[in-house]
Amino acid sequence: MLRGISATHANTDMTDLHRTLLQRLLLAWLLVSLVAGGAVYYLERARFNDAIVGLVAEHATRLDVAQLVRDGAADAAYQSLLSQTREFIANNYVLIDIRDREGRQIAGLVHPQRRSLEQAARPELTALPHDRGSHMRILNVKGERLIHVGVPLPARDGGQAGYFEGLFLLDEATRAAFQTQIRRPLVAVLLAVLGTTLVLYPVILALNRSVLRASREILKGNLEMASVLGAAIAKRDSDTGDHNYRVTLYALRLGEAAGLDDTGLRGLILGAFLHDVGKIGIPDPVLLKPGRLDAAEFEIMRRHVGLGEEIIAKSDWLRPARDVVAGHHEKFDGSGYPLGLKGEAIPLNARIFAIVDVFDALTSRRPYKDPLSLEASLEIIRSGGGTHFDPSLVERFLELAAELHADIGGRAPDALSVMLRRQALRLFLGAED
Structure with a gap:
């Protein structure tokens, strides 16, 4: 099975909020206490000094x-x-x-x-x-x-x-009187600052909860829009949204195995959602042609990469998807397009996605072909190592492929959507929701 979502993730964001808020309030309390306490000490010491001078002056x-x-x-x-x-x-x-x-x-x-x-x-x-x-x-x-x-x-x-x-x-008696004179207002100030901090904590927490809730809704909306846009492009390409769901889940698991951090995985999700977004600008006679494209038609089809880059470049939030959108047709030996990048010059997310995109195409039923068996599909992936694909990533994928295909390949679209939603919310919000 894929790595599950821990129940503790559901409250991770609020736990982090509590921890961060408490740390900042504690820091604020310490800083205010130091400033206020220092001021009180200075003023009380000045008062004590003035009292001593006044006493001497009065009698002298x-x-x-x-x-x-x-x-x-x-x-x-x-x-x-x-x-x-x-x-x-x-x-x-x-x-x-x-x-x-x-x-x-x-x-x-x-x-x-x-x-x-x-x-x-x-x-x-x-x-x-x-x-x-x-x-x-x-x-x-x-x-x-x-x-x-x-x-x-x-x-x-x-x-x-x-x-x-x-x-x-x-003398000791005068020193004790001085210390008492300073200690009382100093303790009073520290307790007053602490009391104010404790009173403010639930107020600030409530405000941050509202902001966090609003931020989560906005982020969820952005994720849904990216997913919907990807599904819409897939449908225009005479496909269902299943392909986007599967390749995104495959890519996430391979990305985790390759050591991607959460930032990289978030970019991988967005890139997988939108990898073919540029096809919206490809004419139907080319995009929907059932047979093999001729050279002129293939040149037109290749333009979808640049169109996709232009589309996502207009959104700061979608910009992490660029590596996949721009690079998923590059090949490890430099024979891909649009730039003919070679080896590790191809972004890691693009190298990961290239493998899972081809794997899903091989193992899925399309209007123009039946699915290949898992063994035949993996043999094609294996033989592409070093030419089409990054050989080190191929090795990692071969270790995972049977498990991934069994868990994801046969799931219904609704189940895939739920699984992907959980993964996305975990990475973007730290919660399952």
Whole structure:
């Protein structure tokens, strides 16, 4: 029996749609999450940095520079800091440097328990601008996160009294607060994006189903038109549509054995349907002549190849049929027509079709002849290897011919139509339908 159509093919197109849609939505979710998450992280980090600078600025600006100048000694200045600042500055500072507006140092303080950290950080410190703005840098020293902050100190008359510059330790509690502050909105954004993706999935799936359904109907219509056109040409040639059905099925099986991919097989189907489409332009006295054609009549008949090329050239969808339409009368030894192509210069689809076209003509009953036996037909095919036919394809065909003829040769037209429809829909739509 011919290779059957698996039941799973009926849903292949929808399965592929689900898979593709899920992959694309997942990719979109990841991209949006990265962008949105990065934006949230950046904004929250900026907010945290602003909060730290604001905290330092709020309390540093309460320092009485004049009092610090009067106190003079570092110990007195330290006591002033403890009394005038709140917990963060007092407990988290590593280094504090307070200067007047001329840049003279008023107080330089190092936390008694953090001198080694201050010494390690010194090479990393770069001067912050001493202007009317606040500035901040983050340093990593000895595994500790340090914040280098500089803020202006206002004078009572509204001017600038000096400048406060501090190096502060970002302790575990502050780090945890920062991470929590970032984590919550970040998780909320990721969940919101995921929720939106899940809500959109069935909507997009429904839209794609409609598009896929419409595409399938259009494609089925195109296939039916190609089949009908081929059958119409066959009837004009005093033949039935059976020949087109059989040679297409024979060609598909030989094409599979020859290793054609689905793209090649689709072209083979269309070419088999339409291989003689150019005969529509051949005058009836020549096309329908019961006896042998004379030389002049044969020249007229040969024109059907070029006419067929012209017909299908007007359709992008039918263009894959060109190899068969243009090449099925070429012969492997170069003695065929219209171009006298030789060997592998003849397209593979044309070489495949040439064998099955002759085989079906030999084994079928025609108004002017009885069918030959399978054995006699195969002997003619075998003897044509290397002259009329591609010898390697002949060998493959001889291995398949008995099975193919038994399964296809005696089927009624309706059964052949159903079989061919399934094969065509499998190749063009991935479904049996």
